[in-house]
Amino acid sequence: MNNYLLISIIIAYLALLFLIAFWAERNSKSKWINNPYIYVLSLAVYCSAWTYYGSVGIASQSGISFLTIYLGPVISLPLWILVMRKIIRVSKQHKISSIADFISLRYGNNRFLGALVTVICVFAIVPYISLQLKAISETFEIITDDTSYVSTSVFDDSTFYISVLLAVFVAFFGTQATDASQRRKGIMTTVAVESILKLVFFLIVGVYVTFFLFDGTSDIYKQASQLDNFKQITSFNGLESGFNWLFTIMLSFFAIFLLPRQFHVAVVENDRERYLKKAIWLFPLYLLLFNVFVIFIAWGGNLTLTGDVNNDYYTLLLPLQNNNIVLAMLVFLGGFSAVISMVVVSTLALSTMVSNNLIIPYGFLDKFIKGNPEKNANYIKNIRRISIFSLIIIAYFFYIKFSYELSLFSIGLISFAVIAQLAPSFFIGLYWNRGSAKAAKIGMIIGVLIVVYTLILPFVVNVLTGNNSFVEKGLFDIKLLKPYQLFGMDFLSPEAHAFFWSMFFNTFSYLTISLLSKGNYRERNYAEMFVNSSNYANLQDGAFIWKGEAYVSDIRSVLNRFLGEERTERALHLFNLKYKVSKEEEMADARLINFSEKLLTGSIGSASARILIGSVAKEEPVSLLEVLKILEESKETIAINKALKEKSEELIVLTERLKSANTELLEQDRLKDEFLDTVAHELKTPITSIKAASEVLVEGDDMPSELRTKFLDNIVSDSDRLARLIHNILDLEKLSGGQEQLEIESNQIDKTIDKAIHGISQIASNCKVKIIHQNGEEIFANYDEDRMLQVLTNLLSNALKFSESEKGTIWITATQKKKGIEVVVEDNGKGIPKEDINYVFDKFYQSKHQNIKKPIGSGLGLAISKKIIESHKGKIWVDKKYKKGARFLFTIPN
Amino acid sequence: MKKILIVDDEPNIVMSLEYTFKKKNFEVYIARDGSEALQIAEDKIPDVVLLDIMMPNVDGYETLKQIKKNKHLKHTKVVFLTAKNKATDIEKGLQMGADKYLTKPFSVKKLVSEINELLN
Secondary structure, eight states: OOHHHHHHHHHHHHHHHHHHHHHHHHTTTOTTTSSHHHHHHHHGGGOOHIIIIIHHHHHHHHGGGGGHHHHHHHHHHHHHTTHHHHHHHHHHHHTOOSHHHHHHHHTSSOHHHHHHHHHHHHHHHHHHHHHHHHHHHHHHHHHHTOTTOOOOSGGGOHHHHHHHHHHHHHHHHHTSSSOTTSOOHHHHHHHHHHHHHHHHHHHHHHHIIIIIISSSHHHHHHHHTTSTTHHHHHSOOHHHHHHHHHHHHHHHHHHHHHSHHHHIIIIITOOOTTHHHHHHHHHHHHHHHHHHTHHHHHHHHHHHOOSSOOGGGHHHHHHHHTTOHHHHHHHHHHHHHHHHHHHHHHHHHHHHHIIIIIIIIIIIHHHHHHSOHHHHHHHHHHHHHHHHHHHHHHHHHHHHHHGGGSOHHHHHHHHHHHHGGGHIIIIIHHHOTTOOHHHHHHHHHHHHHHHIIIIIHHHHHHHHHOOOHHHHHOGGGOGGGOTTSGGGOOSSOHHHHHHHHHHHHHHHHHHHHHHHOOOOHHHHHHHHHHHTHHHHTTTGGGGOOOEEEEBHHHHHHHHHHHHHHHHHHHHHHHHHHHHTOOTTOOBOOHHHHHHHHHHHHHHHOHHHHHHHHHHHEEEEOOOHHHHHHHHHHHHHHHHHHHHHHHHHHHHHHHHHHHHHHHHHHHHHHHHHHHHHHHHHHHHHHHHHHHHHHHHHHHHOTTOOHHHHHHHHHHHHHHHHHHHHHHHHHHHHHHHHTTOOOOOOEEEEHHHHHHHHHHHHHHHHHHHTOEEEEEOOSOOEEEEOHHHHHHHHHHHHHHHHHTSOTTTOEEEEEEEEETTEEEEEEEEOSSOOOGGGTTTTTSTTOOOTTSOSSOOSOOSOHHHHHHHHHHHTTOEEEEOTTOOSSOEEEEEEOO | OEEEEEEOSOHHHHHHHHHHHHHTTEEEEEESSHHHHHHHHHHHOOSEEEEOSSOSSSOHHHHHHHHHHOGGGTTOEEEEEESOOOHHHHHHHHHTTOSEEEESSOOHHHHHHHHHHHHO
8 A cells, every 4th residue: 555645544534533622622512522422432542552453463372361451341340330439539529630649649649659650650651652653653564565664764754753743632632721630522532433443443354354254253263273273372271371360350450440541531531420330331342342353363364374474463464465455444544543542541641640740749839839820821731741742752762762572462561560550559548548658659669660670671681682591590690589480480471470579569568568657647638538538528628637827818829820810719719608718718727728739739730739838838737646536526527417406306396395394284383273272262251251150149149039040050051161162172182183982883874863863852842943854764884873973963953053943944864875875964044154164164163143142052063073974984064055054964984 | 320332242241241330330231243332332432342352243353443433432442351362462452442451251350440440
């Protein structure tokens, strides 16, 4: 294929990507850009040229072990719901823009740690980027069939120009905002599009090889099984191979979290937590589809491509060999997509780390303090742009110098092994609050050194000296220090071996040093916030503990320099609203410090943010104990507030109940007083009368004898009245107190009624009032007959009292009802006045309307009757509707 | 002859009082409740009214108020004679304008001397 035609196609393709990115930035609110599918597809940046070409290479040489790189992520994905969600929440809360920022913040805005992570990442990823560039260059050569042509200078090399174009692309779309924690929708959309393209093109070539060059999968299998090394590449070689598998799977398991580009797409670019739910099944599906045809393309290549060919490029060579230029072109573009997305996202993530965690905190802070917001924003952007170009150019030169010797697969694995050194401080630190900054630093450094010794040094020594004695004999000829067989461990592949020892020492140092050294208060503060993130989500900025003195105006001026006045004012306004802080407040509190640090973190990284805010705030050290105490307290405060609220509600209810109980008591007390008053009054009346009459008699020697008899009669009747009154009061009290034992027997009610009538028949005939008792059938009921007589007599004598002489008639009847017997006493007297009807059963209630001639009543009769009926579990009441006279009724169960 | 109006709803008490004051040369009038008392008082203009408090229809307090309102009765003295003997009751009665407050049970002799003292 013509060199220039290919270049034009590449340029057209890049132009298309620019357009897509541009369109996405313009339509950043569109649902085409904001959906879980874009998120899942951008995760597929994991599939780089290594997947696209390298998998086939490794499959053709060593069989299915290429799968380990995809099994790690697939195994990790169900955990995403827990782990990744936590990482995302913490990151969003603290405006984290890279993994370096994440680790640095977890260990208390540790500047050195952020820088260390950045260096490790650059160290791991730049060679990886150069391998991607190598893939472009090599596939370019293959497809143009220009084997004779070897570039002699950088400026003749098309890969160089492609690299520069990529750098321009990243620099343009990656630095639109100063705040690096903001999403780059343009870039992510192109990555998603590329993820589709690379998958589709790879599937096309897979189908082409399997079903067009061969006769389906079984055909390839049959033919491939004839090959010499078939058994070796398809079987699983014992325990040793098992360990290799295990460690490689672990390596890729960590990589999916820790690779800067993966952290960037999964965490920084995550818009909604719920996208994770799509990702956990869709992303494994994507990986599965990508790997379906790998083994068949590898076998196909092994069968049909002979001679000195690079196994990595079977995917491209197979269509070319069959003169299918168009398909080869598609394969090339697919691989190109894989490379571009990897390079773009990696450089973007790395440049943010380099600027925010390395360059700015170690050299540019003073400049920022003096500069104005626009200048500062430009500085920051320029630092990132320069980082982007530098990274790509360094990667390019690394490729020119170094990478001829290595396959995509092995450089990829080295890169993974280095990145894996972040794992202990990242994962353990996320769940163990004791993990300290010192431990993290030492663990990482030891881990990286071991990887360098066991994996990189042998390679470098070999390249530089061409001598393999270092690997064969070990350092200073010490057997135990053989780089590939450290301490005599000789059954692992170099990568698995390096991974094992580095992780072992890294984790070991991390754990022991964490246990031995405590770390400062700020570390523990952030450790708490990260480890128990859900607890502090409600506290928000309140979970940050800070003591010291700082003026709001100073902080405002720092923020001004980075955000500009408008954004600063808006942010502070929001802060004041959120925490109900007065605008006039002069002194800053911990929440404002934390809030401001967060605002700056996106732009200049967490360590720098801390340093900058620290420069205007006089911070006082807080003891570790105090930090833990305050955190515990604020956690408790929320719980206590809740409990308090519940308690106070309970108290309100209780108080209400107490109040009403008290009112009731007061009312009872008042009634008691009233009762005593009335009793006293009622007793005084006959006493007064007796006393007066007696005095009159004593003085009245000259009194006529009839008058004397009358006074004496008065004394007798008043004495009777007094005795009756006392008896009734005692009777009522006895009934009220429940001390009265009723002698309940089965009685015939009509007989009892007759007895009652007989008792008052004398008085009735004196008053000339008729009493009519209609006897019906025999009705038996259980009651105390003496008490029942008392009730009946009371009702009858009340009726008598209000009956007119001659005309008066009283009717009394007993009937059997469903629930018991009912007795009715009615008369044709003047009836009960309306205003009295509700009180007739009250103690001492005597109608105002009774005859002037005071009847012989104590005012307790009906009250006593009521008590008696109630103690028989019956009811007594007045028929309010009865107009012809009074009508009393009572029922008792029989 | 001095005129006395006895207002009480207890006939036995009234009987003793009536006998006593007649013997002491009073012109005695009897009322069973407040409304009856007001009618008689207006008619006879008594020198003194012996007034119970707890009575049916119009009670002693109300009767006192009406007497105090009545111009013809401005020289009539009012004496409460009642079983209500709490300090608050006594205070209330005197505040309302009663000339004396006597409690039941009473000594007939003492009652007569109190009334005489009041009228002289």
